[in-house]
Amino acid sequence: MDRENLKALTSLRFLAALSIVWLHSKLYFDWAKIGPSDFWDHGVSFFFVLSGFILTHAHSGGIPSYWQFIKGRVARLWPLHLLCLAAVILFVPADSQSFDGSGIYGKWISLLPNALLLQSWIPSLASAFSWNSVSWSISTEMFFYAMFPLMLALLIRNKAGFALVWLLPLPIVWLAARWMNLPLSGDVFSLSGDALFRSFPPSRLLEFGAGMVGCKIWQRLKGRPMDVMQASLIEFCAVGMIVVWFGWMHQLLEGPSHISATLSLWAQRSGSFPIFAIVIPMLASGRGVIGKSLSVRPLIILGEASFALYLCHQIIMKVIALSAPEFGAPILVLGSCIAIALALHFIIERPARRLIAQGRWRGPWPLTVPISLHRRS
Numbered sequence: 001m002d003r004e005n006l007k008a009l010t011s012l013r014f015l016a017a018l019s020i021v022w023l024h025s026k027l028y029f030d031w032a033k034i035g036p037s038d039f040w041d042h043g044v045s046f047f048f049v050l051s052g053f054i055l056t057h058a059h060s061g062g063i064p065s066y067w068q069f070i071k072g073r074v075a076r077l078w079p080l081h082l083l084c085l086a087a088v089i090l091f092v093p094a095d096s097q098s099f100d101g102s103g104i105y106g107k108w109i110s111l112l113p114n115a116l117l118l119q120s121w122i123p124s125l126a127s128a129f130s131w132n133s134v135s136w137s138i139s140t141e142m143f144f145y146a147m148f149p150l151m152l153a154l155l156i157r158n159k160a161g162f163a164l165v166w167l168l169p170l171p172i173v174w175l176a177a178r179w180m181n182l183p184l185s186g187d188v189f190s191l192s193g194d195a196l197f198r199s200f201p202p203s204r205l206l207e208f209g210a211g212m213v214g215c216k217i218w219q220r221l222k223g224r225p226m227d228v229m230q231a232s233l234i235e236f237c238a239v240g241m242i243v244v245w246f247g248w249m250h251q252l253l254e255g256p257s258h259i260s261a262t263l264s265l266w267a268q269r270s271g272s273f274p275i276f277a278i279v280i281p282m283l284a285s286g287r288g289v290i291g292k293s294l295s296v297r298p299l300i301i302l303g304e305a306s307f308a309l310y311l312c313h314q315i316i317m318k319v320i321a322l323s324a325p326e327f328g329a330p331i332l333v334l335g336s337c338i339a340i341a342l343a344l345h346f347i348i349e350r351p352a353r354r355l356i357a358q359g360r361w362r363g364p365w366p367l368t369v370p371i372s373l374h375r376r377s
Helices: 003-025 040-058 066-091 111-115 133-157 159-167 169-179 193-198 201-221 228-247 249-254 261-270 273-284 289-294 297-304 306-323 330-357
Strands: none
Touching (some): 003 273, 040 201, 040 261, 133 201
């Protein structure tokens, strides 16, 4: 993996995670309620696109074993996820730990799918946002990981097949929602279009696949000679596109859809993915002024700890807001989130990942996917 070319993207992971931290701080602290919320709400969509881009880049030499790949993803996600889940149980006041309904929505019944990262497969907000609510996106990511070897093989060898796998799930989910006549919204325990299009994994595959396509295009263009001035111009254009989109064009997503109110709701959260799929490749090489500024060591370290920051920040906010509001000043809240995330990254996340990744488990069969992204079909 050519990590040198991804330093700028590593730092952008921290900035994207920080946007989600700011979004959730609006739920608990008055000082964060200044300004609009819709811009910050697209941080998860950025992560989905970025995930497709980085995985495609990281496995440009091929995937020798499906199960080795999945083991690497488990090593990446599960240890910290389970630790944060335990922190919710131990430190968050009982009445704020999770939704508590009847049947599969019972508080303790929902704990099992949450621990297994299956909660986003149940299209209700009570399930998707149970316990450590931000982990719904990790549950959705696990679906992407399960699909990735197949999608990568198709992207190289059968682009029509890739297009079907990438583009069809969203309209199928929409048609299923129409057929079931699901309400756009309801109480958190109801099956609803809101939950189906917000967290249900097939509904978000479009964003992940866009990152894969963006990476393939970037890999074909990145070898062209380019000086610092040219690279800087491209990077400033990327920043300009983000400013124009969220400052003006993004408002187009706020209006009602002529096709479906549910799809309109999906677009308000996920409709920025084409911009992300264009901007991420423009910033990936890090050759210009912006890329070099993002490639400084402190920002890279924060970017590497962004997953820990994402998983732990809402737990910390709940503990402070509900149990120690006297520590609710912004510098204390944000500082605590970043400091604890760094500690979790270095003490828990990295050692656990190495321990699991270096194990000898190879899975029940060696599914081989020997592909190269540099090969033209």
